[in-house]
Amino acid sequence: MGSNIFSILNTAKLGLLSQQLAIEVTGQNIANVQTEGYSRQQVNFEATTPRSFSLGQLGTGVRxxxxxxxxxxxxxxxxxxxxxxxxxxxxxxxxxxQLEILLSENNGQSLNQTLSSFFAGVQDLSSNPTGLPERTSLVAEAKNLASVFNNLGESLFQIQQNLDATISVKVAKINSLTKEIAAFNQSIHANEPTTFSANDLRDKRDQKIKELSGLIDLNFVDEQDGQISITLNDGTPLVLQSTAFTLDTSINGNNKSFLDIVVLDGAGNSTNITSSITGGTLKGYLDMRDTEVEGLRDKLDRLAAGFVQEFNKIHQQGFGIDGSTGNNFFNALTTTVLTNTSNTGSATLTATNGDPSNISVDKYEITITGSNSLSLTNLTTG
Incomplete structure (x- = not known):
């Protein structure tokens, strides 16, 4: 009889202890209802090992x-x-x-407004070609137009530089997150030697992974030991279990010395992964810097160059007060040479505009292919 009473009490005790733990977990869920990243937890119960006797088996409680x-x-x-x-x-x-504000018609000195003022000055001068006030006013409008073109170009380049600086900041943030994720991997692996899960550590790791996904594209794989591995979509590793791979930046001498993204392999070797990045804010900054803003700068440069070239052609057909003809109104276009800062050796390259009246507004790339040979590529037309 004593044994039976003991068994009954023990079964009741196990039930109470199990339900007490369940209540504690419920309290934990309620307390963290506003905690970002917290996952609701639930208790799983199972029957304890039954006792065998002549009539069969009898349960001994729950755990x-x-x-x-x-x-x-x-x-x-x-x-x-x-x-x-x-x-x-x-x-x-x-x-x-930002670009909308820069190019807005309400900006005070928009390009459209400045062009309209310039052509209004041309119209005034056409009514009185020898009038000194009209001539002086048109020159002032032309200088203002040139200033607006230059300021817009400088502002666009400043936006590119700001994007480039932000890329460096985001790379540092990615490195911080991958190191934290690798550390969580190690802690989870150390705290899960049995079937019990390190729930709080897993929640914190998931939060870091979500934050990382906003910065860069990624895939992840759950390992059997509770750790995870993270790669870019092309398979480039960022985290392999408890090892985090470091991202870095390197200057691209062929892209205005802007930054490229590289991954270090731990042995001092680096691999350029700029073109492999397909998502996250990092991809957004790269696209806006190298494609969208650069495209606007190129269109602005081509507009300015084409405007100067065509206006000068028309102006050359007229006559000045002194009877001269063939004169440019705007200064002749100059050729800009950008050198790849990664070039080796001491050689320098210059370009001379042999025919200012017939200059191309396209971009070209000159590549030295041998000791006495080079290749010329039109980057605008391909």
Whole structure:
């Protein structure tokens, strides 16, 4: 009889202890309802080992089999996928808003307003070609137009420089996150020697992974030991279990000395991964710097060059007060030579405009292919 009473009391005790733990977990869930990144936890119960006797088996109570997170791996993967898309387009939105303000008609001295004022001056002068006030006014309008073109070009380049500086900051943030994720991997592996899951550590790691996905595209793989490995979409490793790979920047001498992104392999070797990055804010900054803003600068340069060239052609057909003809109104276009800062040796390259009246506004690349040979590529037309 004593044995039976003991068994009954023990079964009741196990039930109470198990339910007490369940209540504690419920309290933890309620306390963290506003905690970002916290996953609701639930207690899993299982029956204890039954006792065998002549009539069969008799249960001995209940015990906690584990405490698991309410975590949907598929949904988490979708969040990461959308995170890098959101990050990329958020950057594009922000930069386009800057460009909209810069090019706005309400900017006080917009290009459209300045061109209109210039042609109004031309119209006034055409009514009185010898009038000194009209001639002086047109020259002032022309100088103002040139200043607006130059200021717009400088402002666009400043935006590119700001984007370039931000890229360096984002690379440092990515390195910080990958190191934290690798450290969480190590802690989770150390704290999960049994079937119990380190839920809080996993929540914190997931938060870091979500933050990382907003910065750069990634794929992740759950390892059997509780750790995860993270790569870019092309397979470039960022985190392999407890090892984090470091990203760095290197100057691209063929791109206005802007920064490229490289990954270090731990042995001092680096691999350029700029073209491999397909998502996140980092991709957004790269695209806006090298494609969108650069494209606007190129269009602005071509507009200014074409305007000067065509206006000079028309002006050359007229006559000055002194009877001279063939005169330029604007200074003749000059050729700009940008040298790849990564070039070796001491040789320098210059270009001379042999026919200012027939200059091309295209961009060209000259590459030395041998001791006495070179190649010329039109970058504008391909």
């Amino acid at each position: 906690v089999a584990g405490i698991e997170r309410s975590h949907d791996e598929f949904l988490f993967s979708q969040i990461l996928s959308e995170g890098d898309t959101l990050g990329r387009f958020q950057v594009r939105k922000d930069v386009f808003e």
